[in-house]
Amino acid sequence: MGSVYGQILRLSTFGESHGGGVGVVLxxxxxxxxxxxxxxxxxxxxxxxxxxxxxxxxxxxxxxxILSGVFEGRTLGSPIAILVRNKDARPSAYEEMRDLYRxxxxxxxxxxxxxxxxxxxxxRASARETIGRVAAGAIARKLLREVAxxxxxxxxRRVQEIDSKVDPESVTLAEIDANDVRCPxxxxxxxxxxxxxxxxxxxxxxxxxxxxxxxxxxxxxxEPVFDKLxxxxxxxxxxxxxxxxxxxxxxxxxxxxxxxxHNDPFVTDAVGRxxxxxxxxxxxxxxxxxxxxxxxxxxxxxxxxxRVAQQTVTRTGEAVTLEAGGRHDPCVLPxxxxxxxxxxxxxxxxxxxxQRAVDVVPRD
Numbered sequence: 520m521g522s523v524y525g526q527i528l529r530l531s532t533f534g535e536s537h538g539g540g541v542g543v544v545l546x547x548x549x550x551x552x553x554x555x556x557x558x559x560x561x562x563x564x565x566x567x568x569x570x571x572x573x574x575x576x577x578x579x580x581x582x583x584x585i586l587s588g589v590f591e592g593r594t595l596g597s598p599i600a601i602l603v604r605n606k607d608a609r610p611s612a613y614e615e616m617r618d619l620y621r622x623x624x625x626x627x628x629x630x631x632x633x634x635x636x637x638x639x640x641x642x643r644a645s646a647r648e649t650i651g652r653v654a655a656g657a658i659a660r661k662l663l664r665e666v667a668x669x670x671x672x673x674x675x676r677r678v679q680e681i682d683s684k685v686d687p688e689s690v691t692l693a694e695i696d697a698n699d700v701r702c703p704x705x706x707x708x709x710x711x712x713x714x715x716x717x718x719x720x721x722x723x724x725x726x727x728x729x730x731x732x733x734x735x736x737x738x739x740x741x742e743p744v745f746d747k748l749x750x751x752x753x754x755x756x757x758x759x760x761x762x763x764x765x766x767x768x769x770x771x772x773x774x775x776x777x778x779x780x781h782n783d784p785f786v787t788d789a790v791g792r793x794x795x796x797x798x799x800x801x802x803x804x805x806x807x808x809x810x811x812x813x814x815x816x817x818x819x820x821x822x823x824x825x826r827v828a829q830q831t832v833t834r835t836g837e838a839v840t841l842e843a844g845g846r847h848d849p850c851v852l853p854x855x856x857x858x859x860x861x862x863x864x865x866x867x868x869x870x871x872x873x874q875r876a877v878d879v880v881p882r883d
Contacts, residue, residue: 522643524755524758524865525547525865525866525869526869526873527547527869527872527873527876528545528546528547528548528659528865528868528869528872529545529546529547529869530543530544530545530546530651530652530655530865531543531544531546532648532651532652532655533651534605534647534648534650534651535637535639535640535642535643535645535647535648536605536637536639536640536641536642536645536647536648537605537613537637537639537640538605538637538639539604539605540602540603540604540605541602541603541605541647541648541650541651542600542601542602542603542650542651542654543600543601543650543651543652543654543655544598544599544600544601545588545598545599545600545601545655545658546598546599547869547872548588548594548596548599548658548662549594549596549662549666549872550593550594550595550596551593551594551596552593552594552658552661552662552665552666553592553593553661553665554589554592554593554594554658554661555592556583556584556585558657558661559583559585559601559654559657559658560582560583561657562653562654562656562657562660562857562860562861563581563583563603563650563653563654563657564581565653565696565854565856565857566581566649566650566653566854566857566858567579567580567581567854568848568854570699570853570854571699571853572699572716572719573699573700573712573715573716573719573848573849573850573853574848574853574854579605579606580606581603581650582603582604583601583602583603583654584601584602584603584604585599585600585601586600586601586602587599587600588600594658599655599658601651601654601655603650603651603654605647613638613639613640616638616841616843617638618638618833618834618835619831619832619833619834619839619841620831620832620833620834621823621824621831621841621843622823622829622830622831622841623820623823624641624644624823624824625641625642625644626638629642629643629644630834641760644760645760646760646761646848646851646854646858648760649759649760649858649861652858652861652862652865653857653858653861655861655865656857656860656861656862656864656865657861657864659861659864659865659867659868659869660860660861660864662868662871663864663867663868663871667735667737667871668735669733669734669735669736669867669871670733670734670735671731671732671733671734671860671863671864671867672690672691672692672695672731672732672734672860673695673729673730673731673732673856673857673859673860673863674690674695674701674702674703674729674730674731674856675700675701675702675708675711675727675728675729675730675852675853675856676702676727676728676729676730676816677727677728678700678702678711678714678715678725678726678727678850678852679714679725679726679727681707681710681711681714681727682707683702683703683704683707683708683711684704684707685702685703685704685730687730687732687812687814688732688734688812690703690732691703695856698712699712699853700712700715700852700853701852701853701856711727715849715850716849718849718850719849719850721827722825722826722827723821723825723826723827723849724821724822724823724824724825724847724848724849724850725821725849725850726761726763726818726819726820726821726822726850726851726852727818727819727850727852728816728817728818728819728852729816729817729819729852729855729856729859730814730815730816731814731815731816731817731859731860731863732812732813732814733802733812733813733863733867734812735812736802736808736810736811736812736813736867737808737810737871738793738807738808738809738810739807739808739874739877740807740808740867740870740871740873740874741803741806741807741808741870742806742807743805743806743807744806746806747803747805747806747807748803748806748807748808748813748866748870749767749801749803749806749815750806751866751869751870752765752767752813752815752862752863752866753765753767755862755863755865755866756815756817756859756862756863757817758862759817759819759855759858759859759862760851761819761820761822761823761851761855762817762818762819762820763818763819763820764817764818765815765816765817765818766815766816767801767802767803767813767814767815767816768798768799768800768801768802768803768814768815769781769799769800769801770801770816773799776799781799782799783795783796783797783798783799783800783804783811784796784797792810793810794810794811795809795811798811798812798814801813801814801815802814813863813867815863817855817859819851819852819855821850822847822848822849822850822851824843824847825843825847826842826843827842828840828841828842829841829842829843
């Protein structure tokens, strides 16, 4: 069911939205990495529901339980299993929707593929599946930070037409988490909050863009053909629920430039390193990191479940009107921030480990 990601650092997520719990098995993490459950919990707390009026009111603490792979505060090199139990599941809230297809959800397509689906919430298509990704991403973040010196941060760049002005090279976690929107531009965040809250009151939803930067990424990560670094990042991020678009560096805006205007000139810095004077490539050239910060953006659609009346059909083809109930985010963006960070961390950590295998023979 496509629940596995990565080559050396491999994760496999499990569980459904309204089942007993969700979680992840992470393989390939190097041994002896210091790891405490509180470090995993920190990222899960940023993803969990019920944080503010801008998120679903479902009350889940999302407490992580490490079942294997860690002993006396260090990783063993064996598979790390993490479980988060569902405490506030209400499958009965979906009873009236068991035989109809919710617009823009995975109900119809899942049934078309498998001939069966879990109608209690979104099943595997629910954003609750991302708990496993965020838990594994916290471990990848620790590995990148302590062993490779890489830092990954994401924030809400745009909500509908409200854009923000943020310097990817200087933005901090404290600035990102200073408000419920997770936009470090305070003026834009205030407008975004008002918009999301207004739409929430109307029973509707909005989408937008999450931006992400990975700093201190060494040159050489990625492959030149099918496993290009931006291709793997695109796959990772487009696999997130509600993700509808991906771009790196100048992205689609770069198509308006000429080649000479778009190219990033090379220079040698004061300590003899090869650098570029601009970063329209977004830190990746030819599918391989060039040593500059990796800058990317992910577009998320408006949440599919809304209280506004919509037309749909039942499994037998009968036309019905749906006014969805349940507990849902009016905007996925604030909680998508740690999800984006997790998938970027997992992808970079996997490629960092793969590059170490390439560099076993000393260079001239």
